[in-house]
């Protein structure tokens with residue numbers, strides 16, 4: 001049975017980082033759009049898959065998994081020898097990926113989620129709190145100055161190769177950039193180089209342009 005990905009249809013969401021792993025790994029999948037506005041994620045059927053009532057969720061031949069980063073790790077491990085290599089083979093290499101992924105989850109993601117929600121309000125024709133967005137983004141600048149140092153030592157966050165730790169950073173930034181706020185390229189040259197490379201990955205460019213599309217639907 002083909003893998004099912006339940007989630008939103010736009011690049012920038014947690015669903016889209018899972019969709020990017022699926023694309024990078026060349027894993028066929030069906031995308032099942034969940035209408036968050038209609039609260040489809042809170043129906044009893046959906047809650048049976050994801051007790052917190054959120055997306056993304058995958059159904060891999062009856063194996064149900066939620067939390068975008070857990071799903072990405074699962075897919076990268078299961079399809080280790082297929083498509084783009086997203087995890088190093090050595091213990092130390094994996095540990096460095098986990099280090100960078102923990103930094104993303106602790107420092108980067110919370111800031112982006114707060115600002116991203118505000119931007120999303122704007123897209124739903126509510127008035128976004130621009131002061132809040134500016135405050136939140138200022139918090140991110142200090143973190144990006146540390147990224148600048150890290151990325152001065154190697155090409156990507158966990159070494160010289162692109163890994164899941166880099167890919168995880170792609171959620172939410174797109175939404176903020178769509179509102180005209182330059183998040184990633186106005187700091188140092190190393191962050192700019194790294195970011196430009198991430199957002200130029202062909203599968204990501206395609207998803208931003210076309211939305212999330214399954215390969216069998």
Ligand SMILES: N[C@@H](CCC(=O)N[C@@H](CS)C(=O)NCC(=O)O)C(=O)O
Pocket residue numbers: 013014015036041053054055056066067068069
């Ligand atoms: N940590 C979770 C976050 C999931 C999350 O916040 N999903 C949002 C969409 S990006 C959602 O389902 N929102 C609707 C809701 O919470 O009811 C993950 O990475 O999967």
